[in-house]
Amino acid sequence: MSDAHSRIDQAVNGSDVVLFMKGSPLFPQCGFSSRAVAILEHCGVEFASVDVLQDQEVRQGVKDYSDWPTVPQLYVKGEFVGGSDIMMEMYEAGELQELLQKKGVKAAAS
Amino acid sequence: MTQESKGPVAAEIEKRLTETLAPVHLRVINDSAQHRGHAGDDGSGESHFTVEIVARQFENLSRVDRQRAVNSALGDMMKERVHAMQIRAKAPSEIAK
Numbered sequence: 001m002s003d004a005h006s007r008i009d010q011a012v013n014g015s016d017v018v019l020f021m022k023g024s025p026l027f028p029q030c031g032f033s034s035r036a037v038a039i040l041e042h043c044g045v046e047f048a049s050v051d052v053l054q055d056q057e058v059r060q061g062v063k064d065y066s067d068w069p070t071v072p073q074l075y076v077k078g079e080f081v082g083g084s085d086i087m088m089e090m091y092e093a094g095e096l097q098e099l100l101q102k103k104g105v106k107a108a109a110s
Numbered sequence: 111m112t113q114e115s116k117g118p119v120a121a122e123i124e125k126r127l128t129e130t131l132a133p134v135h136l137r138v139i140n141d142s143a144q145h146r147g148h149a150g151d152d153g154s155g156e157s158h159f160t161v162e163i164v165a166r167q168f169e170n171l172s173r174v175d176r177q178r179a180v181n182s183a184l185g186d187m188m189k190e191r192v193h194a195m196q197i198r199a200k201a202p203s204e205i206a207k
Binding site: 029030031032067068069070080081082083085086089090 | 145148149173174177178181188189194195196197198
């Protein structure tokens with residue numbers, strides 16, 4: 001297992017909800033990442049984020065990790081959920097909220 | 111660039127998706143003008159796209175697998191030519207509603 005792969009593994013399994021994104025939740029560096037953050041904030045859950053711009057190996061590695069060519073990527077309880085289009089579709093259908101609830105994800109501290 | 115004057119990248123996206131997925135509905139929208147000067151704008155006017163696609167083979171596929179099918183049909187274009195693509199992939203039964 002490469003270094004990047006194990007770093008991604010650690011991040012994915014280190015928190016219930018993990019978003020790989022460009023930039024940080026406070027300062028997203030890409031419209032899609034920004035949208036992904038907004039969706040998670042609307043869902044009111046705690047989430048960890050990984051800024052792929054800070055780590056070239058992770059930036060490339062996360063694409064191979066889930067055979068998914070783009071960032072952002074959302075993981076819930078270690079499982080790949082999708083990118084920002086899928087997050088938006090699921091959110092609009094109420095399915096994302098349902099998934100988070102079903103998986104017993106903690107609400108964000110308000 | 112407007113949708114009416116279709117650029118070579120949009121045309122290639124359309125061709126590859128049509129050949130691989132035989133969609134019953136396909137619309138390739140060039141959003142690049144909204145992203146002029148943003149990261150990923152390479153000046154070609156063809157960097158950001160939205161694809162609306164309805165295909166029969168999506169019927170029993172998850173959202174993730176539908177997008178994988180679209181990405182795989184586009185192949186190297188996603189890496190080399192296109193900076194960002196929004197994908198709305200549906201099955202015919204979801205449209206009829």
